Amino acid sequence: xxxxMEKETAKIIESEKNKTVVAExxxxxxxxxKCLLAEGVDLVFGFPGGAIMPVYDALYNYxxxxxHILVRxxxxxxxxxxxxxRATGKVGVCIATSGPGATNLVTGIADAFIDSTPVVCITxxxxxxxxxxxAFQETDVIGIVTPVTKWxxxxxxxxxxxxxxxxxxxIAKSGRPGPVVIDITKDAQFQQMEFKYEVCTxxxxxxxxxxxxxAKIEEAAxxxxxxxxxxxxxxxxxxxxxxxxxxxxxxxxxxxxxxxTLLGLSALPNNHPQNFGMLGMHGNLAPNKLTxxxxxxxxxxxxxxxxxxxxxxxxxxxxxxxxxxxDAAEINKIIKADVEIHADAKEALFLLxxxxxxKTYSDWINQFKELQKIEYDKIIKHDLYPxxxxxxxxxxxxxxxxxxxxxxxxxxxxxxxxxxxxxxFNHKNTRSSITSGGLGTMGxxxxxxxxxxxxxxxxxxxxxxxxxxxxxxxxxxxxxxxTNVAVKVIILNNEFLGMxxxxxxxxxxxxxxxTEMINPDFIKIxxxxxxxxxxxxxxxxxxxAIDKLLNAEAGYVLEVRVEKEDxxxxxxxxxxxxxxxxxx
Amino acid sequence: xxxxxxxxxFTENKVGLLHRVxxxxxxxxxxxxxxxxxxxxxxxxxxxxxxxFETRESVExxxxxxxKQVDVFRAFYHTTDEIIHQEIALYxxxxxxxxxxxxxxxxxxxxxxxxxxxxxDYIVIEKTGHKEDTxxxxxxxxxFNVLEFVRSGRxxxxxxxxxxxxxxxELEKSYQ
Ligand SMILES: Cc1ncc(C[n+]2csc(CCOP(=O)(O)OP(=O)(O)O)c2C)c(N)n1
Numbered sequence: 001x002x003x004x005m006e007k008e009t010a011k012i013i014e015s016e017k018n019k020t021v022v023a024e025x026x027x028x029x030x031x032x033x034k035c036l037l038a039e040g041v042d043l044v045f046g047f048p049g050g051a052i053m054p055v056y057d058a059l060y061n062y063x064x065x066x067x068h069i070l071v072r073x074x075x076x077x078x079x080x081x082x083x084x085x086r087a088t089g090k091v092g093v094c095i096a097t098s099g100p101g102a103t104n105l106v107t108g109i110a111d112a113f114i115d116s117t118p119v120v121c122i123t124x125x126x127x128x129x130x131x132x133x134x135a136f137q138e139t140d141v142i143g144i145v146t147p148v149t150k151w152x153x154x155x156x157x158x159x160x161x162x163x164x165x166x167x168x169x170x171i172a173k174s175g176r177p178g179p180v181v182i183d184i185t186k187d188a189q190f191q192q193m194e195f196k197y198e199v200c201t202x203x204x205x206x207x208x209x210x211x212x213x214x215a216k217i218e219e220a221a222x223x224x225x226x227x228x229x230x231x232x233x234x235x236x237x238x239x240x241x242x243x244x245x246x247x248x249x250x251x252x253x254x255x256x257x258x259x260x261t262l263l264g265l266s267a268l269p270n271n272h273p274q275n276f277g278m279l280g281m282h283g284n285l286a287p288n289k290l291t292x293x294x295x296x297x298x299x300x301x302x303x304x305x306x307x308x309x310x311x312x313x314x315x316x317x318x319x320x321x322x323x324x325x326x327d328a329a330e331i332n333k334i335i336k337a338d339v340e341i342h343a344d345a346k347e348a349l350f351l352l353x354x355x356x357x358x359k360t361y362s363d364w365i366n367q368f369k370e371l372q373k374i375e376y377d378k379i380i381k382h383d384l385y386p387x388x389x390x391x392x393x394x395x396x397x398x399x400x401x402x403x404x405x406x407x408x409x410x411x412x413x414x415x416x417x418x419x420x421x422x423x424x425f426n427h428k429n430t431r432s433s434i435t436s437g438g439l440g441t442m443g444x445x446x447x448x449x450x451x452x453x454x455x456x457x458x459x460x461x462x463x464x465x466x467x468x469x470x471x472x473x474x475x476x477x478x479x480x481x482x483t484n485v486a487v488k489v490i491i492l493n494n495e496f497l498g499m500x501x502x503x504x505x506x507x508x509x510x511x512x513x514x515t516e517m518i519n520p521d522f523i524k525i526x527x528x529x530x531x532x533x534x535x536x537x538x539x540x541x542x543x544x545a546i547d548k549l550l551n552a553e554a555g556y557v558l559e560v561r562v563e564k565e566d567x568x569x570x571x572x573x574x575x576x577x578x579x580x581x582x583x584x
Numbered sequence: 585x586x587x588x589x590x591x592x593x594f595t596e597n598k599v600g601l602l603h604r605v606x607x608x609x610x611x612x613x614x615x616x617x618x619x620x621x622x623x624x625x626x627x628x629x630x631x632x633x634x635x636x637f638e639t640r641e642s643v644e645x646x647x648x649x650x651x652k653q654v655d656v657f658r659a660f661y662h663t664t665d666e667i668i669h670q671e672i673a674l675y676x677x678x679x680x681x682x683x684x685x686x687x688x689x690x691x692x693x694x695x696x697x698x699x700x701x702x703x704x705d706y707i708v709i710e711k712t713g714h715k716e717d718t719x720x721x722x723x724x725x726x727x728f729n730v731l732e733f734v735r736s737g738r739x740x741x742x743x744x745x746x747x748x749x750x751x752x753x754e755l756e757k758s759y760q
Contacts, residue, residue, distance in 0.1 A: 146604050147611065151654045154599065171654055205596050205657045207759040329648035 028158030029054035029189040032122065033062050035165035038197040041093050043084065043454055045069045045077040049097025051137060052124030054189035056095075069454065069483050072475035074101050076447035078108025079473070081119045083451030085112075086434045087409055087459075089242075091172050092119045092451060098126055099137030102183070103144065107441060109179045110148040114438030115263060116240060118177035120168050127187040128156040141183045150178030158191035166200035175208025176327040177240060210328070212343045212351065220322045220339045221355035223296050229364045230256045231294035231319075233279055233287070233308075234345075236263035236437075237301015237326060243346035244268065244430045247300065250353045255360045257368050259287030261302050263437040266427040269406070276368045280308040281572050282419040285581060286371035288572065291316050292579040293367070298322045301345040304334040305438065314577035324348045378583050379569055384424065390563035391539060393417050393492045397424040399546050400462065400490070408460035409434060409452050413445035413469035416498040419568045421464050443472030449487045450479055460488065460550065467493040467519050477529040480555040488549050491522055491559045494566065502567045526557035533557035588617075589643045589661050590669065590740045593632040594624060594748055596655040605632065605656070608649045614638055618671075618737035626748055629657065635738050658751055662742060669740035673718035674700065675709040675725055676732035682707065688728065695721045706731065 026034070032055050036044065046068060048056045059068055071077045074096040081092030096105050102123040112119045126135040142154050151171045153164050161184070168180040224230055232254075238247050244267050251258055251274045259276050260267065268275050277284030279291070288310075291297065297319040302308070309315045312334060323330075323337035324345055331340045341348050383394035397420055406428030412421040412435045427433055434452055436444040449463035470491050480487055497515040504512050526533035532552060536545045542560070549558045572581045595601055602621060609616050617635040624631040636643065643661045650659040679702075682688050688707075692699065697711035711721050718735055 142600055143603065146600065147607050152600070203654065206654045207755065209759060211758050327652065329645070329652045333645060333648075 025192040029058040031161045044093040045080040046095030051098035072478045074104035076476045079447035080451030083448030084455040087452035088455040095122045097124045102141040111439040112179040113148040118172040119179045125185045128185040152181040154183040158193035170200035227296040230296040232258040232298040234264045234300040235261040235302025238267040241345040246349035266433040270426040285375040286368040288578040288581045300324045303330045310578045393420040401425045411449040413465040414440045415466040417492040442469040468497045481529045489557045535559045537561045591634045593659040594657040620737035667740040672712045673735040677728040681728045
């Protein structure tokens with residue numbers, strides 16, 4: 001009897017103990033870490049400072065579950081988070097302190113916003129009684145980032161942390177993805193609170209997924225079935241909506257030729273017979289010219305950026321436009337749609353595929369092929385197999401692409417080399433092209449490649465950068481050193497801000513104002529960061545140097561000295577129509 | 585062609601949201617003629633009324649950008665003949681100026697205004713109406729030397745019968 005009672009008492013004590021465990025209070029800072037873990041985050045990028053120190057202190061206890069990558073500049077943290085998100089499809093996370101830490105994030109947040117990249121940025125803020133007092137390292141972070149975030153919130157009470165994080169992750173990744181900023185005052189990080197986490201699946205004022213209007217799908221199918229010259233153009237919406245298979249099925253059943261925007265690249269393998277290349281300013285001849293000859297233009301998950309459309313007054317005027325787009329605000333924003341399909345690309349393409357008739361458009365496809373041949377003879381052949389002494393960016397990209405055979409993630413920066421990489425690298429797998437499209441952020445490449453590699457450690461990740469852009473975030477070589485990230489860097493060094501120089505040559509009478517670069521010894525710099533590095537100046541050395549780069553176990557830097565005053569063609573000059581695309 | 589539009593926005597009550605909404609206008613270099621905000625008939629749901637002078641096309645796009653914000657439920661735009669709207673104006677005049685027998689009471693009556701506060705030093709008159717009406721009263725009060733004048737932003741209701749709860753319900757049905 002006594003035994004039983006003792007057992008009962010022990011049980012009661014035990015259960016009381018458990019109760020206190022449940023009710024145990026933790027700091028707001030620890031709650032931040034627990035929220036990240038609850039969202040399945042295992043990697044964050046950041047840089048510490050006064051106002052975020054409690055969170056860094058909490059991170060110290062969770063090093064086994066949550067890896068923190070110390071970058072060299074907060075811009076690097078947010079670009080790395082973007083690269084991670086773009087490569088994996090998961091939400092990228094970065095952390096910075098208040099004031100300068102937070103303002104250093106702004107470029108990357110704006111980049112993520114315009115390119116629909118899901119990132120959650122956590123910033124420290126001065127203690128709440130100091131808000132608005134011009135305290136040390138106080139800036140109105142929310143006020144600054146609101147124009148470039150999908151959502152943001154300032155937290156002054158630790159009890160708000162779990163709900164804010166749950167919402168932040170849900171908002172960042174649902175609907176059209178985008179960046180979210182959570183600004184947490186230092187007192188809220190210290191404040192004790194009871195932690196309870198509930199994943200967010202619904203916000204009453206937010207409608208990320210529209211219901212498809214089937215009548216519109218039927219209307220679109222009817223147009224397509226009657227069409228003689230249909231043309232499909234796709235953007236990143238296909239990748240974000242995981243609609244790659246649906247796109248392929250639609251194309252194969254319909255027989256319709258297609259082309260992509262810069263961010264749509266890799267949604268459909270380059271070698272697919274219905275893939276006719278890139279749209280826009282430095283895109284391919286056929287898709288640009290024939291945009292103005294098709295009778296039905298089916299735009300999927302893209303937003304008619306001005307770099308794609310050229311002069312909108314002379315863009316696809318002859319065609320009926322079907323616009324499939326998840327973001328209602330993009331429909332009719334630039335180009336008026338005849339059939340508006342406000343929908344997720346995956347669902348819409350699936351439904352549309354069921355309703356269309358299989359067809360072949362031999363004459364129409366031949367028009368693409370003829371223009372392809374003209375472009376090949378006039379530009380591509382020479383780009384890929386040049387006969388002059390100087391090395392061309394395009395031949396470097398060709399060799400890398402041939403050796404990799406599609407199985408790598410290629411990250412590019414911004415400029416001539418970016419266009420060359422987009423034009424000549426052959427992709428097989430989705431999410432294998434990462435670049436800053438909408439904002440065109442020089443300095444994006446190196447940190448984004450670090451993020452991509454950490455997110456996809458088994459993939460070869462190649463960063464192809466101009467000498468200008470490399471120097472905008474060159475300090476992230478330190479992150480590669482400290483974290484041992486095996487990113488393979490190729491600097492295409494023309495000793496110019498090449499793209500700007502090209503414009504100066506074409507539109508400003510060759511007045512090369514502030515575009516020539518006196519560069520440091522990149523090899524010495526790389527070695528200073530403990531990286532193996534090589535410089536190539538001659539064609540004979542190129543092949544083996546690329547082998548060495550690709551086979552390296554660790555991070556590696558290859559500098560290729562390319563022709564200094566080379567240009568990227570074709571080109572649609574600003575303000576010209578897509579059909580006025582120039583071959584020289 | 586530019587004309588006057590009244591935009592009604594239903595939102596959550598969140599710090600910073602008004603900023604998020606107004607920068608949608610400023611980014612496009614669109615001037616806000618007037619703005620008011622208050623709680624709607626649904627508890628916790630706020631209503632902004634914003635007046636702009638713009639083309640229909642530009643307002644259409646603006647409203648889509650506004651609706652895209654996570655904490656905005658819905659936004660509507662209407663031309664002036666599609667709404668019932670009012671503004672409120674207050675006028676302060678010195679009590680001493682009334683003594684010169686200019687018939688203040690008659691003016692107030694004719695304009696359907698009223699005296700809000702009567703003090704030793706000054707009188708505050710209130711009038712609600714359209715902008716032209718409150719302006720007219722201002723002109724009529726000129727002889728009394730108006731010490732202070734203030735007019736609110738527009739508040740407006742749509743002429744349709746729908747209330748916001750129904751709209752919200754409909755909205756939920758059209759999304760997954
Ligand atoms: C942060 C930033 N500043 C300025 C520009 C404008 N810009 C676009 S391309 C370019 C030149 C890039 O030169 P480089 O990195 O050497 O690449 P290249 O064009 O030579 O391949 C510049 C300055 C930009 N895109 N981003």
